[in-house]
Amino acid sequence: MIKRASNFKPHRATREIRADGSMILRSSYPLGPVVDRTGDWLHRWAGEAPDRVFLAERSGAGWREESYGSALEKVRALAAGLLERGLGAGTPIIVLSGAGVDHGLLALAAQYVGAPIVPVAEQYSLVHGAHNRLRHAVELVKPRLAYAVDAAQYAEALKLDIFDGIEIVASRTGGRADVTAFEDLLKANAGPEVDAAFAAVTPDTVAKILMTSGSTSDPKGVLTTHRMMCTNQAQIADALPFLRERSPRITDWLPWNHVFGGSHNFNMMLANGGSLYIDDGKPVKGLFERTVENLSLMPGTLSFNVPVGFSMLLKALTDDADLRQRFFEDLDLIFYAGASLPQEVWEGLERMASDVKGEVPLITSSWGLTETAPAALMQMEPTERSGVVGVPLNGVTVKLIPDEEMRCEIRVKGPNIMPGYFEAPEKTRDAFDDEGYFITGDAMTFVDPEDFNRGLKFDGRISEDFKLLTGTWVRAAQLRLDMLSCLAPLAADLVVTGADRNEIGVMVFPNLAELEREGYALDEMGGALTDKLLLGDIHRRLAARDREVSGSSTRVSRAIVLAEPASMPDAEMTAKGNLNFRRVLQRRAPLLERLYDDGDAAVTRI
Structure with missing residues (x-):
């Protein structure tokens, strides 16, 4: 038991x-x-457990570890460096790269003096076709400083005109004279001006501006205060x-x-x-x-x-x-x-x-x-x-x-x-x-x-629900979760279809690693996989599920397996990895029509 x-x-x-x-x-x-501010947590643990590891990242065969005591010292030095540059309340700092020790220290330093930190998906910079999302974020928040862990890795994005007049800071500058080394920020001395800036931070001070996924419109900037994060x-x-x-x-x-x-x-x-x-x-x-x-x-x-x-x-x-x-x-x-x-x-x-x-x-x-x-x-x-x-x-x-x-x-x-x-x-x-x-x-x-x-x-x-031609409401989001379970691990994700049609179908984004491991052929026809063994396996799963459900609102009767992964540059996928269902259906309209063609060799139907 x-x-x-x-x-x-x-x-x-x-x-x-x-x-x-x-x-x-x-x-x-x-x-x-x-507590009132995120910095209050850092002060507490730097006092109670100064040698305990707070942040760590891989370095060679082991870890680069930053203790609470060291983190507070570096956060205050970084905070002094930000104040020297005129950064503080109302002066956002945008972060282009992903999780890292320096990223974490900079974020806490910004919050320490009231400067909103704006972390954006690293794909916005690293995927050429996603630069429009980066441009939207920069033009919206108008940052005074931008951070990337590696100036060479992010060079294409940093060359965009949106960064004209914005100081670029990187942990690895790649020898670029126009990029400030992260280490240079750490050279500032934390004095009374840092204490005064920290004292001025209140629960209602904006700590972060987080960009929504933007699956249905341009991403919005969510004002995230110290009160919100500390309360949570x-x-x-x-x-x-x-x-x-x-x-x-x-x-x-x-x-x-x-x-x-x-x-x-x-x-x-x-x-x-x-x-x-x-x-x-x-x-x-x-x-x-x-x-x-x-x-x-x-x-x-x-x-x-x-x-x-x-x-x-x-x-x-x-x-x-x-x-x-x-x-x-x-x-x-x-x-x-x-x-x-x-x-x-x-x-x-x-x-x-x-x-x-x-x-x-x-x-x-x-x-x-x-x-x-x-x-x-x-x-x-x-x-x-x-x-x-x-x-x-x-x-x-x-x-x-x-x-x-x-x-x-x-x-x-x-x-x-x-x-x-x-x-x-x-x-x-x-x-x-x-x-x-x-x-x-x-x-x-x-x-x-x-x-x-x-x-x-x-x-x-609620907005994802749709009606079949019969007038039956389909709860698409819940049905999607059910179908992911039904088709696991073959399906990495899927889109539920059927709006203004007689039957519910699914457009499946396959787990390619699993298909290769199981030996399925990846033959395709016009953007859809056609392997008979794969389609037969999906057919058996749909048929078995069909025996367990009742009603047209939950019965999935057809499926097509997509050969091409969801595209971020084409807005089919958000930075969080979520599908933009409407965009998938728009961009792959011919495949949607094939899904409802009973004679198509790439469609399995029960």
């Missing part, structure tokens, strides 16, 4: 049902103490009490331009005196081996990943007994986000954890957006299945607006919610209702309508 985690806080929420049928959910627990870490630690009981450690690949990696995980380590080892691998072919190496060197007490990452990790753990032992023996938490964790992966992780340590750590997820800092709901109790996002965190008020099927639009209010979008008053006004709730556009259902403390389940984006 599986023994699940005992170090959790049980759900305890209240629900108010209004006359119009809407519901208000709140936590019954009080919100714990909240207090809320998370209230929900996960083991964070305060011992210092956590993570080996983490998640990008810092995204709120999950850059705010949720980075600040979790800083707030709780933890250690963040930066994983320079990723859950993709050719880079995942590096992740396995990094985890072997430095396993964490917490593990954060997306479902495909855990799927790849499960196989690695199955094949390597030593890695399995090291990964699970000190683990308190397995946290997935981005989509539901396939049940077979969930159960595989449970079995291994139980075998190694006799107890399964808390396997959980939460829900939130860039605008909510991000966590607003969290599943705090052990559960047996994926997809539950829990109840409101302390201090968060949730408004649920049900439809006739008790699917609820979710809106949120609380101190972790953004004040608005940068330089966009109309978009800010439209983002809140007349009671001040942030309109998320997401939908939720209750795990158990009779017991709201069982939590909520994410049920897709």
Whole structure:
């Protein structure tokens, strides 16, 4: 019998049902103490644990490690260098490169003196066709300084005219005289002016401007204040009490331009005196081996990943007994986000954890957006299945607006919610209702309508739903998650189709590494794979699922496998790796038409 985690806080929420049928959910627990500024965390741990590792990145066969004491010293020196350049409140600093020790120190130095840090996806600079996204970000925030880890690697982007008049700083200058060395910023002396600038930072000071994914329009700049980030870490630690009981450690690949990696995980380590080892691998072919190496060197007490990452990790753990032992023996938490964790992966992780340590750590997820800092709901109790996002965190008020099927639009209010979008008053006004709730556009259902403390389940984006010609509504987002589980691990992602048609179909972006491993042929015809064995396997899975579901709103009757990966330059994929469904359907309109051609050899149909 599986023994699940005992170090959790049980759900305890209240629900108010209004006359119009809407519901208000709140936590019954009080919100714990909240610091005013991110720099307060750094001062605390530099005082209490100066020699403890705060940030680390790979260097040769080992790690370059930065302790809390050293980090505070360098942050204050960098802060002095920024002040010498006239940078402070209202003078954004843009970061072009990904996670790194110098990036982290610069971000904290900017926040220390009130300068908003603007991390953008490194693909915006490194992918030639994505430079328009970089241009949009720079022209929007008008930074006074730009940072890239390597001036040579980012040379093409740095030559763009948008950087005229902007000081460029790099950890590796490549010998360029027009680039300031990061080390030069560290030469400044932190004196009373740094103390004064830090004292002037308040909870309402903007710490970051985070760019939204821009899947349906140009990316917006989310104003992220110290209050939002500091409150959110207090809320998370209230929900996960083991964070305060011992210092956590993570080996983490998640990008810092995204709120999950850059705010949720980075600040979790800083707030709780933890250690963040930066994983320079990723859950993709050719880079995942590096992740396995990094985890072997430095396993964490917490593990954060997306479902495909855990799927790849499960196989690695199955094949390597030593890695399995090291990964699970000190683990308190397995946290997935981005989509539901396939049940077979969930159960595989449970079995291994139980075998190694006799107890399964808390396997959980939460829900939130860039605008909510991000966590607003969290599943705090052990559960047996994926997809539950829990109840409101302390201090968060949730408004649920049900439809006739008790699917609820979710809106949120609380101190972790953004004040608005940068330089966009109309978009800010439209983002809140007349009671001040942030309109998320997401939908939720209750795990158990009779017991709201069982939590909520994410049920897709309201805007992604569509109708079949029969008038039947299709909840595309939830169906996509179901189909990803059905077609795992063959499908890396997929688009649900069927708007104004008689049947639901899927356009599948394949997991090419898995197809090659299983020996499928990658023959194509006009942009679609035609291997009969592959199509036969997909047909069998669709047919088996069809026997388990009922109703045209959930029955997927046809599929086509796309030969070309999603293109970032063509806006089919956002910097976060999410598909832009509308753009995929527009750009691949001929393939969409083929999907509904029963005579096409690339289409499987049940």
